[in-house]
Amino acid sequence: MVKLKVWPMLAAATVLVAAIELSTGIHIAHAEDRFILMASTTSTQNSGLFDHLLPRFTAKTGIQVRVVAVGTGQALKIGQRGDADLLLVHDPVSEMMFVRDGYGIDRRDVMYNDFVLIGPSNDPAGATKAKNINAAFRNIAKSGASFVSRGDKSGTHNAEQRIWIDVGINAVKHSGGWYREVGAGMGATLNTTSVMGAYTLTDRATWLSFGNKGELRIVHQGDEQLFNPYGVMLISPKRFPHVKSAAARVFMNWLTSDEGQGAIAEFRIDGQQVFFPNTK
Amino acid sequence: MGRSDQYPSVLQTVPGPGDFRGPRMVPGILPLEVRRVSLDMGSRRLLDDLNFTVKSGSFTIILGPNGAGKSLTLRLCHGLLRPTVGEVLWRGIAAREVPKHQTMVFQRPMMLRRSVTANIEYGLRLQGMGRRQRRERIAEVLKLAGLEALAGRAARSLSIGEQQRVAIARAWALRPQVLFLDEPAANLDPSATRAIEGVLRAVHNSGTKIVMSTHDLPQAKRLADEILFLHRGRLLEQSSADTFFDNPVTTEAQAFVEGELLW
Amino acid sequence: MSDVESALLSAVRLVFTLDRDLAEIIGLSMRVSLSAVAVAALIGVPLGGALALLRFPGRKTVIVLLNAFMGLPPVVVGLAVYLMLSRLGPMGVFGLLYSPAAMIIAQSVLVTPIVAALSRQVFVDFWSEYEDQLRSLGAGRGRAILTLAWDARSSLVPPVLAGFGRATAEVGAVMIVGGNIDHVTRVMTTTIALETSKGNLAMAMGLGIVLVLLSLAVNASVFIASEAAAKSGR
Incomplete structure (x- = not known):
């Protein structure tokens, strides 16, 4: 019977790997x-x-x-x-x-x-008909339809916050109600928006490359305010x-x-x- | 119980110097004196005021029914347990944790998960013995214990009787002056028991002092030069085997020798 | 086509096409997690042995802490290691942040308590069996730990595997300290998170299935290896 010394070999190998990994990691850095x-x-x-x-x-x-x-x-x-x-x-x-x-x-x-406003195809808040982005945001707040916010101090989140300030609505006061702060990246926020059939603000590039659009579509775009x-x-x-x-x-x-x-x-x-x- | 003072415990002459190697190189550690030793576990007194002396030469058997305290006594002597009261002295010096030059074989042999050879080698390594000397020593004890054919086997794959022989070989390889054995043949069949007793005789003949416990009367008769009779945590008799088996003093020992059920 | 079907389909496609990028990602995942587990085993097994065999002040506190740390949230570990390795942190001068080494460090921190706590239990069990004999042979505690580690090697495999499972499955720590940089620190879990954020749910799930298969393969091969080792009588 060939006595393969499996364990010592295994132990030695792992020690070696760990040493090499750490040193190469440091080396690369x-x-x-x-x-x-x-x-x-x-x-x-x-x-x-x-x-x-x-x-x-x-x-x-x-x-x-x-x-x-x-x-x-x-x-x-x-x-x-x-x-x-x-x-x-x-x-x-x-x-x-x-x-x-x-x-x-x-x-x-x-x-x-540029940023675009995303919402469900049936557009319950009538954001498509709004004459500008401020009006679209007001419509959403009035209709009680859900709005999903990044809530993560990102550029997109800050842009969205500025619009709420412009229209004079303290959306954060409604957090947990129609205003949902997910504290997540754009993709995760879009996934949530898709499931909830809600509205959200996103940049166009992320929107176009997003693979899980579901029933969502662009409901408002093109304002100078949406410049990113x-x-x-x-x-x-x-x-x-x-x-x-x-x-x-x-x-x-x-x-x-x-x-x-x-x-x-x-x-x-x-x-x-x-x-x-x-x-x- | 000053019996040990009256009784000469060396009944058999020690074999010639040719049979010795290890033990003679170092000063002897015997006699072993157990003085006024008691052991409590919680509120229970398991051993009560033991007094005896073990000297070199004889094959000493601690005899008694199950639960008499034989194992505890051996563990105290070996150094694994510390007495609640009293002291254990080796040549007049109080014992530290497991003093050198004496080893123990347990009732259930504890085999390391490696080969028979590696099991024996383990103890030798602990003593810092060199590789070549280890090889020689291992070959020697394998032969003595009749384990040569099993040397490369995984120790745990052996029968309990074979494992017990490995345990004895492992202990004996260390060339102890004293070897304690706790019922080494308990629950073994006659042929395995005979094999073990053969090894023990060889160990004894080599000059190593054996102190062994058993509850098996015929085994005690076959092996013992000297008997320590324990019953319910008390030492009732210490005498030569002949005296003990022919003229036991206490009623408990009489009953035990006559084969009555004692507990 | 349902979500489940498309996920399975993309998993099958991923496995059979196995493009260079995916192979690279899988390779890095394995390198990082195996290294982290090796480090965790080198620290955790002796630590478990010491906690089982040695008596020292604060021992019980350490045991309770280790047991609690088995459930450390990866994000918290990631953040702590990030703060350590960041240029403003105490180890900032090494510039290790956003490198595989940082990921190995974070996963080692995450996994060591698991390996230590679980192997401590193994040592406790073995010690109750071995204590008398080893003390009788005159083995000191340090030597006894080595002996037990060797004799309990088969029983120490599950603790190490548990650590490996946790390492490969976590995303929070490697995301923070690795940064999910393409071709540098992108591993299976961070790729899954990325694909999810891109809305490529089938792709993400497909990668998830591949990850599960990999984990299965590693566990199975370790199992077979330790069976073989046990059979060879060692």
């Missing part, structure tokens, strides 16, 4: 400047825009861009802790404050898309000396160059352009 880390939003990630842009940039420069896709609020927090090299987010007011407070530098406009600009900025190397500013700047310059802007304009979902170049 220290591989200087071959990659940069960008905190961005779920809308850009989920729409597939980065899958379109990043390979071109990497092919040209050899710099890998790693994307952590979260809400704008969380992306700004990541930046404030120095855990990213640059940010690509969509909430101009928060972005200005971020730069003012010394966390970020060189904020630039990159592109915009994206900004890019570097994390301040003064505040966080470890950030890879040089490589991050290469990427920012590329994004805002003719080539980068052209690549953004080329991107299509179902034949539709959803992001529009916006450098000034």
